Amino acid sequence: EVQLVESGGGLVQPGGSLRLSCAASGFTYSSYSMNWVRQAPGKGLEWVSYISSSSGTIYYADSVKGRFTISRDKAKNSVYLQMNSLRDEDTAVYYCASGGNFPDYWGQGTLVTVSS
Amino acid sequence: NFMLTQPHSVSESPGKTVTISCTRSSGSTASNYVQWYQQRPGSAPTIVIYEDNRRPSGVPDRFSGSIDSSSNSASLTISGLKTEDEADYYCQSYHSSNHWVFGGGTKLTVL
Numbered sequence: 001e002v003q004l005v006e007s008g009g010g011l012v013q014p015g016g017s018l019r020l021s022c023a024a025s026g027f028t029y030s031s032y033s034m035n036w037v038r039q040a041p042g043k044g045l046e047w048v049s050y051i052s053s054s055s056g057t058i059y060y061a062d063s064v065k066g067r068f069t070i071s072r073d074k075a076k077n078s079v080y081l082q083m084n085s086l087r088d089e090d091t092a093v094y095y096c097a098s099g100g101n102f103p104d105y106w107g108q109g110t111l112v113t114v115s116s
Numbered sequence: 117n118f119m120l121t122q123p124h125s126v127s128e129s130p131g132k133t134v135t136i137s138c139t140r141s142s143g144s145t146a147s148n149y150v151q152w153y154q155q156r157p158g159s160a161p162t163i164v165i166y167e168d169n170r171r172p173s174g175v176p177d178r179f180s181g182s183i184d185s186s187s188n189s190a191s192l193t194i195s196g197l198k199t200e201d202e203a204d205y206y207c208q209s210y211h212s213s214n215h216w217v218f219g220g221g222t223k224l225t226v227l
Binding site: 037044046047050101102104108109 | 148149151153159160161162163166206208210215216217218219220221
């Protein structure tokens with residue numbers, strides 16, 4: 001069974017940092033591109049970042065470029081999202097999702113709240 | 117970049133058929149596959165249609181997808197509506213550089 005389990009969310013002040021993790025199991029993780037997608041409270045889905053299977057290709061949404069960094073560790077079957085200079089508008093549930101052209105599997109999400 | 121526009125909400129009675137549209141703002145809908153996701157309250161999205169009209173295993177054949185080049189849109193049709201189909205539905209496509217574009221979501225009420 002495919003499982004993606006996110007962790008690392010929480011309450012942080014504006015300007016602060018958080019590191020999200022996503023542990024994968026049940027599929028050939030090393031062969032899959034991985035992504036982060038977020039959903040603000042009561043709002044729709046927003047793609048955040050992409051990393052290829054080799055980590056050789058990385059993309060970010062304009063809204064997070066320069067502030068967020070995606071990475072992956074094949075030995076730990078995990079993908080990470082380092083979030084710096086957090087803003088109120090970054091408050092959301094953050095999902096990791098596998099897939100290149102489209103998300104096929106999703107984690108259950110981790111809530112990030114940016115508030116003073 | 118392009119946007120995907122969905123109706124904010126739709127409602128229909130159990131047993132009936134409902135169609136949710138997803139209109140692409142620029143470029144051709146036919147140039148990139150469209151996927152559809154179901155999201156129930158408090159849960160992560162799950163895929164119900166991929167590559168315009170293909171159903172993952174486990175998704176009932178009451179769910180179907182199509183594209184219409186004349187209106188530059190994709191559609192999700194759910195027939196034989198059940199109360200369990202009540203959820204938010206999102207269309208998704210991608211453009212160059214493997215960026216995912218999502219529609220704004222449609223709240224389906226089965227009443």
